Amino acid sequence: MKTAVITDSASYLDPVVAAQYNITVLPITIIFGIQEYHDGVDITSQEFLKKLAETDKLPTTAQVTMAQMQEAFDTLADKGYDEAICVNLSSGITTFYENLVAYSRQVTNIKVYPFDSKIASAGEADLCLLAGKMAENGENADVIIPKLEQLRDSIHVSLVVDSLDHLRRTGRISNTSAFFGNMLKIKPILTFDDAGKIVPEAKERTMKQALQHIINSIDQTTFDSPMRISVVDANNPDLSKAWVTAFHEHFPKASVSTYQISPAIAVHTGEKAMGVVWDLDWNQI
Incomplete structure (x- = not known):
């Protein structure tokens, strides 16, 4: 076969x-x-x-x-x-x-x-x-x-976007006004629910606070096998490098990799979006 x-x-x-x-x-x-x-x-x-x-x-x-x-x-x-x-x-x-x-x-x-x-x-x-x-x-x-x-x-994801405009325009996220309220100076954090839909997760005022939110979320995740963390960015290479460094420091046993957000996804996220995926290490399963 x-x-x-x-x-x-x-x-x-x-x-x-x-x-x-x-x-x-x-x-x-x-x-x-x-x-x-x-x-x-x-x-x-x-x-x-x-x-x-x-x-x-x-x-x-x-x-x-x-x-x-x-x-x-x-x-x-x-x-x-x-x-x-x-x-x-x-x-x-x-x-x-x-x-x-x-x-x-x-x-x-x-x-x-x-x-x-x-x-x-x-x-x-x-x-x-x-x-x-x-x-x-x-x-x-x-x-x-x-x-x-x-x-x-085992897959968890947090996606931080500069603006929800693209996601709303393309219909990839439902009306989030009740959750995010006034978007001024807010970094929306999104995730995928169990049905694979994009939904609100949290809101922070800075990218630094968004990173800390994600680190806390990863800290609360327990895997029986080695973990992989993937940092994904839409033309945000400097921040990507900084986040990779932070994940290496906080989770020294995890494999950390980087990706760029594909054009097919960047249509919906817009520029400067940052994503983090953490899951079982596929190479250890």
Whole structure:
């Protein structure tokens, strides 16, 4: 049994790492007016944020199509793969998972296993890397999926944004006025709930206080196995480095990694957003 792993570009996996684990990454489409870009293919995170700052046209996204999925299935089947685990962006912020579940019933040349990450970015990437590692070791979906569920259940995330405007405009967060009140000089902290929806978590007045809030949250989390902390930023490299240093100091036994927020996610968060994901270390499961 030969098992493939497919994901979308919201995971923002490094192409070298994706290739190392034979993970197929399909691009989400970024739309600026009449111009379309393929996330991670013909537009990078830095290029996207530069374009966002220079235009009055607010971008939108279009999810991976079933035609793209079928093309990937055909390619993998031709390479001798028997099954494909599809780890995708949270069903709480896109209908892709539901669409794939329905479409997969029509696929005949490879067995499709849709897997709802209920998360995005580094959390989604960790799930992909676990699946890729296990598939490379010869495991099949029956063994891999329970481990993915174990990892998914361990994932925690805090997302700090400069403004909620982008999330409100794109419909990725519900009305939060009652929670955040007057947004003046407030750093909203968001998270993903159990259904994979983006919801308010807390509010702080500075990024320093937001970091301390996240450190306190991680302190309250207990894992039976080694922990991984991922720091994710949208064009905020200096703050990312400072946060990485803080996490190394506070959690010396944890593995700490960094990611950039993909254009497909930055559409909703805006520039300067900071995210932290902490979970079981996928490389130790």
